[in-house]
Amino acid sequence: MKLAVVTAFPPSKVTLNEYGYHLVKNFVQKEEVSELVLMSDKTEAPKQLDFENCEKVKVNECWTFNSYANFFSIIRQVIKEKPETIFFNLQFVKFGDKKIPAALGLLLPMVLRLLGFKTMVLMHNILEQVDLENAGFTSNKLTQKIYNLIGTTLTRCILKANKVSVTINKYVDVLNAKYNTKNVVLIPHGTFESIKEPKFDLPAGPKKIMAFGKFGTYKKVEILIDAIVEIRKTNQEPIEVVIAGTDSPNTPGYLQSVKEKYAHVEGIIFTGYVEENDVERIFSDSTIVAFPYTSTTGSSGVLHQAGSYGKAVVMPDLGDLTLLVKDEGYKGEFFNPTCSSSLAKAISTILDDDTYRRRIAKTNFEAASSLSMDKIVDMYLNEFNIINSKKAKEKSLVSYI
Incomplete structure (x- = not known):
């Protein structure tokens, strides 16, 4: 399987870069993944590929935090790479903390599916469960209503991906109830490293x-x-x-x-x-x-x-x-x-x-x-196989590009 992963990646400081690192690290340990295209944000220093099977990773730095061009540059690179499956490691401010770049980035899973690609999204949060005031977005009640309206619209677009995974069971219930979804699955967050027994004794000192x-x-x-x-x-x-x-x-x-x-x-x-x-x-x-x-x-x-x-x-x-x-x-x-x-x-x-x-x-x-990252990645690979085994019922636009 040729897999594309759209994520921030170390040495990036953009949110979820650590999670992206551990996803990629564990994906390339699997025999099913023959090549992984890392569609990451641009960084001055080289990407941190310090793990086994890193030769499977093809780095494609094709987006920049808060850039209005991300929407087009990512689509262009996906068409060039032609992966079998595209996996997005997302939250609402993944592509920027400015409204338009952030929103355009969240439209990508839907647009790429319309272009004939298989897309799966991991959403680390859903707006319905975020306290906008305490989370630092806004304390203005009118602005909160506008945010919620925009968030609902963007969530509907994200749910147009082939599959959407969330990390908490309640999120599945909330999305199913509000959006009448049939493509949302629970895949827990998981633990970054393959677990080794820690020492429970405390180190010397304070x-x-x-x-x-x-x-x-x-x-x-x-x-x-x-x-x-x-x-x-x-x-x-x-x-x-x-x-x-x-x-x-x-x-x-x-x-x-x-x-x-x-x-x-x-x-x-x-x-x-x-x-x-x-x-x-x-x-x-x-x-x-x-x-x-x-x-x-x-x-x-x-x-x-x-x-x-x-x-x-x-x-x-x-x-x-x-x-x-x-x-x-x-x-x-x-x-x-x-x-x-x-x-x-x-x-x-x-x-x-x-x-x-x-x-x-x-x-x-x-x-x-019980939920180490290698087990979590197995769950994602199973979902990818389900997506790719279904006969395409949608008319692909790729041939016209």
């Missing part, structure tokens, strides 16, 4: 409470720092806060403002952007992974990573995090997302009972092990 991601919209670290300050009043052992990641594109300068606000607080480490090769070390060095979220926008890759490295977690009891606990078996201490004292209590509950920490960590590792 205990590290780590938050990972892009911060400033619905991920805000003030509550975590305030919680650690509160814990230090009664707990004398050394504790550090590790903020691993960067500003959200919607809130430039956020982490710098946090540094200035909490300059008087010792033991706060800002790592900046974490390269793919450093992710394992960042997680392995952590005692607890914290989720200082006020909202969620899709299945949490960070929770799956925490599970794969055998880590205890503290998280708010809301949105998709709650669904993942219910559907996939993850475990953690819950806290009120608006109360630093609640977060301090959740962290202390784990810090003060190492047996409990280990139990949570092992439960999360078991949940992650």
